[in-house]
Amino acid sequence: MPATNSRTQEDWDALRADITEAFSPGAPVQEKDLFSGRTSQIRALMDAVSQRGRHAIVFGERGVGKTSLANILKLVMHRPNRELMYVRVNADPNDTFTTLWKKVFKRLTYETQNITGQQISKKISDDFPGDISPDDVQLVLSEFTENHNPIIVLDEFDRLKDQATIHLVADSIKSLSDYSVNTTVVIVGVAEDISSLIRGHESVTRALIQIRMPRMSPEEIKQLVLTRYSRCGVVTDADAVWKIAFLSRGLPYYAHLLAMNAARYSIENKKTTVNHGDVDKALDSSIVELDQSIKEKYVLAVRTQKSDGVLYPSVLLACAFASTDELGRFQQTAVTSPLNKILPEKNYQPSTFALHMNSFCEDDRGRVLQRFGTARNYRYRFSDPMMQPFVILKGLNEGRITDQVADIFSTKPQLTLDLEFSTEPLPR
Numbered sequence: 427m428p429a430t431n432s433r434t435q436e437d438w439d440a441l442r443a444d445i446t447e448a449f450s451p452g453a454p455v456q457e458k459d460l461f462s463g464r465t466s467q468i469r470a471l472m473d474a475v476s477q478r479g480r481h482a483i484v485f486g487e488r489g490v491g492k493t494s495l496a497n498i499l500k501l502v503m504h505r506p507n508r509e510l511m512y513v514r515v516n517a518d519p520n521d522t523f524t525t526l527w528k529k530v531f532k533r534l535t536y537e538t539q540n541i542t543g544q545q546i547s548k549k550i551s552d553d554f555p556g557d558i559s560p561d562d563v564q565l566v567l568s569e570f571t572e573n574h575n576p577i578i579v580l581d582e583f584d585r586l587k588d589q590a591t592i593h594l595v596a597d598s599i600k601s602l603s604d605y606s607v608n609t610t611v612v613i614v615g616v617a618e619d620i621s622s623l624i625r626g627h628e629s630v631t632r633a634l635i636q637i638r639m640p641r642m643s644p645e646e647i648k649q650l651v652l653t654r655y656s657r658c659g660v661v662t663d664a665d666a667v668w669k670i671a672f673l674s675r676g677l678p679y680y681a682h683l684l685a686m687n688a689a690r691y692s693i694e695n696k697k698t699t700v701n702h703g704d705v706d707k708a709l710d711s712s713i714v715e716l717d718q719s720i721k722e723k724y725v726l727a728v729r730t731q732k733s734d735g736v737l738y739p740s741v742l743l744a745c746a747f748a749s750t751d752e753l754g755r756f757q758q759t760a761v762t763s764p765l766n767k768i769l770p771e772k773n774y775q776p777s778t779f780a781l782h783m784n785s786f787c788e789d790d791r792g793r794v795l796q797r798f799g800t801a802r803n804y805r806y807r808f809s810d811p812m813m814q815p816f817v818i819l820k821g822l823n824e825g826r827i828t829d830q831v832a833d834i835f836s837t838k839p840q841l842t843l844d845l846e847f848s849t850e851p852l853p854r
């Protein structure tokens with residue numbers, strides 16, 4: 427690329443296209459160098475593959491990067507003289523044990539000879555015109571030689587509705603483990619804990635390495651942004667990166683969206699340095715690009731009646747800023763201080779907005795919050811984790827809060843902008 431001042435419009439268009447290509451808000455990561463952090467989770471998955479009889483279960487909130495982690499495994503896992511046969515399938519609500527494993531078997535092939543003696547490649551599913559049982563799964567997977575190591579990822583496992591199917595998958599993993607079959611099954615799904623993914627089948631948990639995917643740390647978000655910017659020849663400063671990290675609340679989807687739009691804004695203004703003003707300008711276009719269903723849910727949640735004025739949007743915004751436990755849950759009292767910053771001089775007490783918190787948990791407002799626990803100790807959480815950053819983006823964009831009120835700059839940790847990340851490099 428020529429120097430900034432001698433670039434033609436075509437050069438700027440090419441740079442914009444590079445930025446758009448580097449970020450992937452809508453798709454899991456497929457390239458090793460573009461995958462940030464998650465070192466301990468990768469190691470745990472690699473351990474599961476290396477140990478016979480061990481399998482893995484990856485669980486966490488929606489959108490934290492579970493599928494990306496499973497994808498990256500095939501790129502980082504190298505075993506001398508072994509061929510890893512990686513298959514990932516998505517479970518869907520109508521799947522039975524047979525349909526789920528048919529998807530897997532369609533993607534696994536073996537070499538054989540046809541009746542004329544020609545070498546051909548056959549899909550395993552061709553051998554199963556009818557039902558598939560856990561015993562079939564164990565027998566098929568036992569037939570792979572020492573040099574072939576199937577890794578089977580059953581993604582979106584939480585979407586399975588049929589309890590019998592979940593039960594049979596647990597049985598199959600148990601028998602693959604008991605017979606020490608040279609295959610690794612990785613179950614991936616949205617869940618708080620593993621028991622909600624493998625309900626009532628605790629006997630299998632000993633065979634499973636449990637991998638919780640937390641939200642990404644600011645350091646990991648920084649790495650996500652800087653790797654992509656530096657690939658495109660764009661630079662930035664610590665304020666801009668911190669703002670992206672703060673606003674995305676550890677959800678990589680938002681980090682992709684904000685960093686991409688901030689760079690596009692900067693490129694439109696013929697600059698290759700992204701600053702925090704560009705991130706501000708990115709709010710509009712990021713909101714436009716967000717999933718329509720989030721926007722509709724937001725409108726439903728905060729719609730106001732005459733009597734309650736601005737309180738619904740402000741209480742929801744304060745909820746988005748409340749300090750949470752590691753499961754993203756907060757108490758009503760944690761909402762008071764942010765609310766009093768958003769609407770100063772009113773001195774709101776929890777009792778003033780208890781009604782609002784309750785109605786956020788009802789159908790009428792789309793159950794934007796979930797409530798747990800008992801009356802004295804209720805805890806709340808955003809039903810959809812993707813809603814929380816959205817509420818903050820809207821609050822800033824509509825001028826309901828400023829950066830200072832949002833504490834964006836007062837809580838800024840020291841992020842240094844070198845590409846020598848303090849997190850360990852990916853295992854090789």
Ligand SMILES: Nc1ncnc2c1ncn2[C@@H]1O[C@H](COP(=O)(O)OP(=O)(O)OP(=O)(O)O)[C@@H](O)[C@H]1O
Nearest residue numbers: 450451453455462488489490491492493494678679
């Ligand atoms: N380690 C990472 N580094 C960079 N980007 C990431 C990383 N993990 C995830 N992402 C990005 O975050 C977004 C969500 O990732 P992914 O689809 O893997 O999440 P998920 O947990 O599988 O989501 P869902 O619960 O909806 O299935 C994608 O845009 C992906 O590119």
Ligand SMILES: [Mg+2]
Nearest residue numbers: 492493494581
């Ligand atoms: Mg996924």
